[in-house]
Amino acid sequence: MYLALDADEREIADAAADFLANEFPLQRLHASARDPERLAAFAELGWLGLAAPEAAGGSALGVVEEMLFFAALGYQCGPLAVFTQVLAAAAAQENIELCAGLCAGQVGSALLVTPPNGDAPVRLVGDAAAPYAVAVDAAGATLYALQGEYLHEQPCLDQSVGMYTGPAQCLQLVQHSAGEGAWRRAQVAVSAMSMGIAERALAMIVEYARERETFGRKIGAYQAVRHPCADMAVRNEAARSQLYYAATALHEGHADAAMQVDAAQLLAARAARMNTDANIQLHGGIGVTDEHDAHLLLKRANLLERLLGAGRSLRASLLAPEAGEEAH
Amino acid sequence: MDLVFSEADLDFRARARSWLRDNIPATARPAHGAAAAQFDRDWQRRLYEHGWAGVNWPQEFGGLGLPEVQQVIWYEECARAGAPNYINTTYVALMHAGPTLIACGTEAQKAFHLPRILSGESLWCQGFSEPNAGSDLASLKTSAVVDGDHLVVNGSKTWTTDGQHADFQELLIRTEPGSQRHRGLTWVICDMTTPGISMTPIRTMLGDEHVNTTFYDDVRIPLANVVGEMGSGWKTAMSTLSFERGTGFIGDQLALYERVNQAIELARRTRLEDGSLAIEDSAIASRLALIKADTLAIRAMTFAQISELQRSGNPGPKGSVMKLLVTGTSKALSHLVAEILGWEFMAFNGDRAEHPWTYEYLWSWVYTIAGGTSEIQREIIADQLLELPRAR
Known part of the structure; x- marks a missing residue:
C-alpha cells in the first residue's frame, strides 16, 4: 500500500510537465483563436501511445502513467486533440496498423460528444477535417470514418476547440472495441x-x-x-x-x-x-x-x-x- | 503507487476482525458520566490485555510497534465492527499525552505514564485553551512561578473535555513572568488530585456536560513534571497538535465512511412528506453522492498521508486539509440526514444511542470548532501550504 508517486511515476509527471510548459504554455491560447494541435510533437516523445500496445508503437504503460500525463496536460489547457487521439487509438486497438497510425499522430480523429442515435444529429469537438471520429461509452469505444463536409460549425465557449453538429450519415463505422476499459x-x-x-x-x-x-x-x-x-x-x-x-x-x-x-x-x-x-x-x-x-x-x-x-x-x-x- | 496490502497487513486485518467480532462489548456505552468513563477504561484495558493497544506505538513503550498502515487497518476494522469509538475519555491520553511524552518526555515520565495510558488506568484531559485564549492560544495567561523544586500555578483553563474523569492534565502555562506570545511557556503534567484545582461544568447545546472550566489556586506541581524544556512549551504543544492534526483522527475519518453508508441505507427506506423515497429525490441523491465521494477521498487521503509519512518521515502540513475536509463532510452529512428525517429529526432527548443523527447534527459544530476552528485551519493552510503573506 503506497499512495504517493514512486520515482518512475514522478519522472513521468515531471517530464510531461516540462514538455508542456515549454511547448504548450497556457499563454499560447491568446495568440490564435484555434489551438494548433501539433500532434506530431506529442507523438515524437511517445505521449500519444503511453498505454497503447507495443505492437502499435506504444509504451504499454498503465492508466496511472496516462493519468499523470493528462494532469500535466490539463495544467496547461493542452490540446484536447491529444485526449481524442488516445481514445481513437483505444477504439482501434484490434487494428494494429490503424492504431499505430493514430499513436504516431499520422491520422487524426475528432471526438463525438453526442454519438449517433437514430436520426438525431451528432455533435463533435475537434478537427472536422480529420478522417476519423471516436465515441466512447461504458459499452465500448467506436471509431467512425468522418465525412466532415456535412458538418456545421458552431461557435464554442472554449475557443481553442472546434465544435460541430451534423447528420449521423456523415459517420461510417470502422472499428469497435467492446468493454468498459x-x-x-x-x-x-x-x-x-x-x-x-x-x-x-x-x-x-x-x-x-x-x-x-x-x-x-x-x-x-x-x-x-x-x-x-x-x-x-x-x-x-x-x-x-x-x-x-x-x-x-x-x-x-x-x-x-x-x-x-x-x-x-x-x-x-x-x-x-x-x-x-x-x-x-x-x-x-x-x-x-x-x-x-x-x-x-x-x-x-x-x-x-x-x-x-x-x-x-x-x-x-x-x-x-x-x-x-x-x-x- | 500500489494498493496492495502485504501478507502481514492482511494477516493483521484477519486477526483484528476475528478478535473484534468476539470481543465487542455486549452493552452500549452509557451516554455520559462516570459510567461512560468506566466503560472507556474497561474497553481500553481489554485491548491492552489482549495485545491490541498502541498498534503503532514503539514496542519499548508497550506498543505493538507495527507500521502505520496496520494502525489504519485497526481503525477500519473497529469502525466496521462497530467497536467503541476511541474518541472518548481516553482520547487525550492516547492521542495527545502519549505521543507527546514519547516525543519529548523524560525516561522517568515515559516509564511511569505510558503503560498507564495504554492500559486505560490513567485518563488525561487537555489544559491549553483559556477563557481569553482560544484560537489565539499564544495569548494564554495562566502562569506559574518556581518555588524550590515546584511550580506554583494560578489561573484558569476552559473547554476541559472530560476533565471531571481525568487523572492527569497536559497543562500549558506561562512560566516566565512578563513573557509574550509563544515565548516563556511550559508544558507540564498536572496531577488532577493536587489541592487547589476546582472545576465548573459547562452545559453545551447538546444538553450534556462534557466540558468544564478549570481553576488553579496555588497549585503545586513538581518541576520533574515539566515535559520538554522550561520555556519551550510552545514547541511541545505544537508537537501535540501536529499529531492530532496529522493522524490523530484517522479512526473518525474511517468511521465517517460507515456513517455515510448508513445514511444511504436510511435514504433508501425513508419516505419524504410527499410519499416518495428520499433516495429518489434528485437534490438529495446528488448531495449524498458527493458526500460519499468525499468520504472515499478522505480514505484515499489517509493512505496518501501515511505514504508521505513513510517517504519523508513527516506528515507535512496536510493535517489541516484533512481536518477541514473531514469536519466539513461530516457536517454536510448530518445536515442532509436532518432534512431526510423531517419531523423525526426533532424527536430528541439528548441520548446519543437513541437519536444518533440529531446528536451528530449538534456535534458537527463541536467538530468544526474543537482542536482549532475551521477558520484557524484555513489560516494554517494559507501560511504553511500556500505560503501566502501574513497579516499577523
Missing part, C-alpha cells in the same frame, strides 16, 4: 485534466495574492482572500488523492474500481468548476479581461465537465447499497 480510461483522463485545471487556478491566484496590493497590503494577507484559497487547496487535495487511488484501483483491477473512478470524476469536476470560479473572483477586475488567463481555465473546465455526459450517471455506483464492500 476505454470508458474508464477516458474518465480518468478527463478527471486528470480537470484536476490539472483546478491546480492551475490555485497556483494562479496564489501567485497574484503574493504580489498584488490593496489598502497598502498584499491581498494574500486578507482572510477574505486567504480562506477561499485554502478551500481551493482542500478541493484539490481531495480530488488528487481520490484520482490517485481510483487510477491505481483500476490498474490493479479492483472490484470497486468503477465506483472509485466515478467518485474521482465528481471530485475533479467540482474542484475545476469551483476553483476556476474563485480564481476569477479573487483576481478582481483583471480576472474578467480577455488578456488574462483566468477565463481560459473556466471555459476549459466547462468543456471537460460535459465531455463524458452529465455527471448524474455517476451517482448510481456511489449510492448502490453494496458500494464499497471491497474497501474493507
